[in-house]
Amino acid sequence: MKKFIFIIAVLLLTVSSGVNAADLIGGEFKLENTYYESMKEKHPELMSVFNLELDQQTWNGGFHIDLKFSDDLNKNQLEIALNEAYINYYGDDYDLHFGKQLISWGTAAEFNPTDNINPMNPEDIFGDKQVLTMLKGNYYLNNNYELSGVIIPFHRPVKDSFNFMGNEFKVEAVEDDLANTEYAIKLSGKGIEGFDYSLSYYHGFEDIPTAVIKMTPGGPVPDKIYFREYSIYGVDFATSHKGVGYWLEAAYTVPEQGDEYYSSVIGADYKFENGFYLEGQLIYQKDKFLNENVIIQQGLEKEFARIHNFKLGSLYNLDTEGYMIKPQFEFSLDDNLILNLSYTESEGDLMGNEMFNLESGLNMDLTYSF
Secondary structure, three states: OHHHHHHHHHHHHHHHOHHHOOOEEEEEEEEEEEEEHHHOOOOOEEEEEEEEEEEEEOOOEEEEEEEEEEEEOOOOEEEEEEEEEEEEEEOOOEEEEEEEEOOOOOOOOOOOOOOOOOOOOOOOOOOOOOOEEEEEEEEEOOOOEEEEEEEEOOOOOOOOEEEEOOEEEEOEOOOOOHHHOEEEEEEEEEEEOOEEEEEEEEEEEOOOOEEEEEEEOOEEEEEEEEOOEEEEEEEEEEEEEOOEEEEEEEEEEEEOOOOOEEEEEEEEEEEOOOOOEEEEEEEEEEOOOOOEEEEEEEEEEEEEOOOEEEEEEEEEEOOOOOEEEEEEEEEEOOOOEEEEEEEEEEEOOOOOOHHHOOOOEEEEEEEEEO
């Protein structure tokens, strides 16, 4: 409670000091109602989420802070989280950013093999990833080429436990050591003969644990559960021709122990004269468990009545026959007020890994942005 009062006091002081304290104060307030099939006769999950973003920018520096207040209305339980919070510095041909950040790499839609810096959210595999403390820098070689680098001092996994035959086992954490510093580098080119492309390299530790199993008289048991050190080599490019956008993205992963694995995406999109936007991707993946998956992903979008929007997304795994269909309506009730209605129908293994499956359910949220 003291922490909450302190944060509120700081916010009030910041807002009351006017434009001298912040060039931009923005955010959103959302009321969210979610019902999953497994809940049966229970009431839907009710959440209120308040995001407050503060930005201060000058010619040579500034900062960005994103605070999130989440209240579980069923349990009357408040959670306060500091999302992105970093300081910027701008030089003549470079910039630096230090703090909690979210970095997105890749050109494909939603599924990005080269986007490996921030760990994914296991509760929402297509949502925003988890923020990390890091130092990010960009050096602009010229108008077309850019060199980016990232240094991550601490490893943060997707999961810190491992389920084996119905039992949860604690994972051996990555030691806080300078030798275990994670890092990445990317060379990007834009507008090169009509193409945008990038080459990237990432060195760190896997987000999902690996288990070494041994046989005992009582049966198989985990002998060692840990996060493997690995390197990822990535490439992506994008171009367009006669109104059709094309992209290709791929990553090849080499762990220090075990077999290599990889994933790739090829896709295209087009907006028709009648306003329909169509996007499609073919995903080929061999994951760390050596499961091979061929996945078709599709997206359809259309504005109606000028201010409202309809979206339809789908995913189908040719190997597991798992699928997901998600229709979504966005109603603009005001310039700043949006009503979102969506239904997710999901069945089977989507990505060949049960940990990242989605549950069927209905979602409704009302969002006011400011």
